[in-house]
Amino acid sequence: xxxxxxxxxxxxxxxxxxxxxxxxxxxxxxxxxxxxxxxxxxxxxxxxxxxxxxxxxxxxxxxxxxxxxxxxxxxxxxxxxxxxxxxxxxxxxxxxxxxxxxxxxxxxxxxxxxxxxxxxxxxxxxxxxxxxxxxxxxxxxxxxxxxxxxxxxxxxxxxxxxxxxxxxxxxxxxxxxxxxxxxxxxxxxxxxxxxxxxxxxxxxxxxxxxxxxxxxxxxxxxxxxxxxxxxxxxxxxxxxxxxxxxxxxxxxxxxxxxxxxxxxxxxxxxxxxxxxxxxxxxxxxxxxxxxxxxxxxxxxxxxxxxxxxxxxxxxxxxxxxxxxxxxxxxxxxxxxxxxxxxxxxxxxxxxxxxxxxxxxxxxxxxxxxxxxxxxxxxx
Numbered sequence: 001x002x003x004x005x006x007x008x009x010x011x012x013x014x015x016x017x018x019x020x021x022x023x024x025x026x027x028x029x030x031x032x033x034x035x036x037x038x039x040x041x042x043x044x045x046x047x048x049x050x051x052x053x054x055x056x057x058x059x060x061x062x063x064x065x066x067x068x069x070x071x072x073x074x075x076x077x078x079x080x081x082x083x084x085x086x087x088x089x090x091x092x093x094x095x096x097x098x099x100x101x102x103x104x105x106x107x108x109x110x111x112x113x114x115x116x117x118x119x120x121x122x123x124x125x126x127x128x129x130x131x132x133x134x135x136x137x138x139x140x141x142x143x144x145x146x147x148x149x150x151x152x153x154x155x156x157x158x159x160x161x162x163x164x165x166x167x168x169x170x171x172x173x174x175x176x177x178x179x180x181x182x183x184x185x186x187x188x189x190x191x192x193x194x195x196x197x198x199x200x201x202x203x204x205x206x207x208x209x210x211x212x213x214x215x216x217x218x219x220x221x222x223x224x225x226x227x228x229x230x231x232x233x234x235x236x237x238x239x240x241x242x243x244x245x246x247x248x249x250x251x252x253x254x255x256x257x258x259x260x261x262x263x264x265x266x267x268x269x270x271x272x273x274x275x276x277x278x279x280x281x282x283x284x285x286x287x288x289x290x291x292x293x294x295x296x297x298x299x300x301x302x303x304x305x306x307x308x309x310x311x312x313x314x315x316x317x318x319x320x321x322x323x324x325x326x327x328x329x330x331x332x333x334x335x336x337x338x339x340x341x342x343x344x345x346x347x348x349x350x351x352x353x354x355x356x357x358x359x360x361x362x363x364x365x366x367x368x369x370x371x372x373x374x375x376x377x378x379x
Contacts, residue, residue, distance in 0.1 A: 001133035002096040002377035003140075003315070006089050008369070011353065025058060029067065032231030034252055039063065062254050062294065064287065065241060067227070069260030069275060072220035072238070078197035079121075083217040086126065096377060098214060099134075103141050106148035115153040119202050119212035121194050122219030123160035124168065128177055129313055130216065131158045135184045136315035140376045156186045157210050159202060161193040161219070168274060169310050173322050173332060180318050194219075221275050223261040231255075236263050245302035246290065247283060256291075258283035267302055279305055311342045 017024040031040030037060055044053040070087045073079035084095045106114035118134060120127045138151040158165070158181065165181075165188065166174040178188050192204040201211040223239040234242040234250045240263040242250050247264060249255040258264075259280035263272045273279045286303045294300060309330075311321035319342050320334035333341070350359040 001130065001137045002100065003133055003137055003375065005369075005377050006093060010089075016353070025056075027053070027056060030226060032063075032233075033057075034231045034233075034255070037061065037063075037254070060254075062291065063256065064291075065227075065255065065257040065261060066259050066280075066284075067224055067261045069221040069223050071217055072222040073217055074220060076194055076197060079194075079217055082197045082199055083121065083215045085217050086130075095214070095216060099137070100378065102213070103146045103149055107146050110148060113153075114149045115155065116149050116214070117155045117157075117201070117212045118214045118216075119157045119159060119210050120216045120218055121159050121197075121202065122217065123158050123162075123165035123188070123190070124218065125166065125310070125312055127158055127160070127216075127218040128165060128181065129315075130218065131156050131181060131186045132184065132314040135186060137376055140374075144374060144376070144378065152185070157202075157212065158186055158188050159192050159194060159204070159210065160188075160190045163191050165190060166312065168276065169312070170322050170330070170332075173310075173312070173320060176320055176332075176334065177312055177314065180314050180320070184314075221260055227261060238263070246300040247287060247303055248300075256287060258287060264303065266304060273305055278308065278310075282306065311338055311345070313339070313342050 013024040013026075025041070027041030027044055029039055030042040032038075033040065036057075038057040039060060041056045041058065043051050043055055046052050071085040073083075073085075084091060084098070086092050086095070102116055106116075116138075120131055134156055135151070135154070138149070138154040141147070141149070142151060164171065164174050165178055169177075181188055189204075189208070189210070192206060192208060194202050195205050196203040197215060200213075201209060202215065203209055221238070223235075223241070225239055227241060228235050228239045230241075231252075233252060233255065236242055240261055241255075241257040243257050243262045243264050244250060245264065245267050247256050247258050247262065249257060260275040262283075264283075265272045282305055283303060290300050290303075307324050309321060309323040311319060311333075313319045318334060319339040320332070321338055321342075323331045323333060347359055347363065350362055354362070
């Protein structure tokens, strides 16, 4: 939506590696030789297509795969051609640039009655938060003189195949989020499975036609296709590596995987853990302790996930969610307390990356930037 400047908060892995004692190699994994214990990296090419480095084989003793996930379009006709996916920052920047270009185009024409139709497929946390941020951005565009598209003529449709939005959260939290979105003017459509995407909009299984010049696909995930059967390891229908409760691949104890690219079913559970950031974070913390034990040959305990709840930001309108734990039970929160906790999650992430002192420096920089610069990325 352009409400955060992505270039200011990016992490340089070469600098981070030098500071924290690891070596960073830039490249795309394309193969795995478990017999030789090597990872194959594809040739590295520059923006002009010039090959900067050929194929490389990196040796390993213990391998941890954490390549995340990509969006799953479920084979929907036209989705890849006409929707923007949010699998990378480059794609998010592309969406923001297209949004800005539509405002600039309307400003150049100076008609004053232009409309903008945006459709978001998928009402999980990504879709819900994006819808709220876009509404927020539409009001900021007016403040900066781009008022040919008024906020009332920015039509945002949030389309979900399930009976309700935010299926991973408790129903009362989802119901509150829906009410807040509808107050903002977001059109929330549940029980609507998208069957076709065209240049002009979406079509659903019920026959509904949703006009949209900007379309975002935020429904469902799958692991990257290159993981399918890589190195003879077991994968599921979503290309995820199937791992044991210790996060080790079922066919090779020297290969670990975690996060969205791994399918882990805890002991006694009927289903694998959901692809959520909270799961990946706890698995990373588990591996930080388990890997040293694995290297000296000790048996590893099973990973156990503890759901501490979820928070959803509806931009300036509200923040809400639920907290879970042994002391709190299941408590719903909203308003400024929820907003403060939501923002603290990012600061905790910065502490993990850089330490408390650098986090405080970055916090001060962000506060100065907000007071001196525009609230939107306008270029």
